[in-house]
Amino acid sequence: KDLLRMEGVTKIFVTDEMETHALSNIQLSIKTGEWVAIVGPSGSGKSTLLGILGLLDSPSKGTYLLNEEAVSGLSPSQLAYVRNRHIGFIFQSFNLIGDLTVYENVELPLIYRGMPPAERKQRVEAALERVGVSHRARHMPGQLSGGQQQRVAVARAVAGEPLLLLADEPTGNLDSRNGQMVMDLLRQLHESGSTICMVTHDIAQARQASRTISLFDGRIVEDQPRA
Numbered sequence: 098k099d100l101l102r103m104e105g106v107t108k109i110f111v112t113d114e115m116e117t118h119a120l121s122n123i124q125l126s127i128k129t130g131e132w133v134a135i136v137g138p139s140g141s142g143k144s145t146l147l148g149i150l151g152l153l154d155s156p157s158k159g160t161y162l163l164n165e166e167a168v169s170g171l172s173p174s175q176l177a178y179v180r181n182r183h184i185g186f187i188f189q190s191f192n193l194i195g196d197l198t199v200y201e202n203v204e205l206p207l208i209y210r211g212m213p214p215a216e217r218k219q220r221v222e223a224a225l226e227r228v229g230v231s232h233r234a235r236h237m238p239g240q241l242s243g244g245q246q247q248r249v250a251v252a253r254a255v256a257g258e259p260l261l262l263l264a265d266e267p268t269g270n271l272d273s274r275n276g277q278m279v280m281d282l283l284r285q286l287h288e289s290g291s292t293i294c295m296v297t298h299d300i301a302q303a304r305q306a307s308r309t310i311s312l313f314d315g316r317i318v319e320d321q322p323r324a
């Protein structure tokens with residue numbers, strides 16, 4: 098079953114008298130359980146595509162269906178609700194909140210969602226356990242290494258069991274050992290059924306995904322299952 102579908106998605110940025118077609122007529126279906134790598138040169142539209150997939154931005158034209166719901170017509174508050182409930186984000190720069198503990202960082206999206214405290218506690222503890230940072234629950238993010246911070250960010254992204262996990266260059270700020278650790282976490286999530294879209298410029302990393310979509314100049318120029 099398709100978890101999401103894009104039809105004719107176009108994104109045009111207008112600045113001064115310039116129009117940039119960041120995405121042109123994107124047709125894309127992603128099924129539940131796929132692990133998709135989005136690759137392409139700088140400026141090819143990868144971040145714009147991820148932003149639309151994650152409901153952070155909306156298309157200029159075309160339709161986007163997530164879980165069989167057309168999200169194009171939703172109001173900003175409806176979009177925020179769907180985003181919070183169904184999408185988990187992992188960023189290159191971790192984006193943890195510096196004055197909250199590791200535990201509180203993972204708990205916060207669940208609070209926004211209105212989850213009862215007992216269920217929150219169980220979810221946060223399970224997520225920290227899953228990524229191997231339970232022993233750092235009371236630390237502040239600044240007391241952790243980069244690899245540990247990204248583990249926490251993965252825990253935060255998956256604690257709510259999102260339909261879709263989005264990762265924007267998730268290993269970009271990590272050394273190769275920690276980068277592979279994050280890739281191993283993504284593989285485990287994929288094997289347990291998560292649907293993942295990840296932007297990367299690392300071809301070796303893209304090969305670890307189950308499908309690679311190549312963008313060039315705002316268009317999909319290649320769409321390949323893993324060899």
Ligand code: ADP
Pocket residue numbers: 110111112117118119137138139140141142143144145146
């Ligand atoms: P990538 O992630 O592959 O590097 P982007 O999606 O960031 O590519 O950008 C695609 C194109 O859209 C580029 O030409 C970029 O300059 C342009 N672009 C992206 N965001 C904006 C914006 N907010 N305003 C104007 N142009 C933008």
Ligand code: ADP
Pocket residue numbers: 239240241242243244245275
């Ligand atoms: P990892 O296994 O994630 O690479 P490291 O080997 O880099 O972790 O770090 C080992 C220990 O050093 C960790 O317990 C971490 O909390 C601590 N540590 C690493 N970097 C920092 C830092 N910049 N500030 C404080 N503590 C750090």
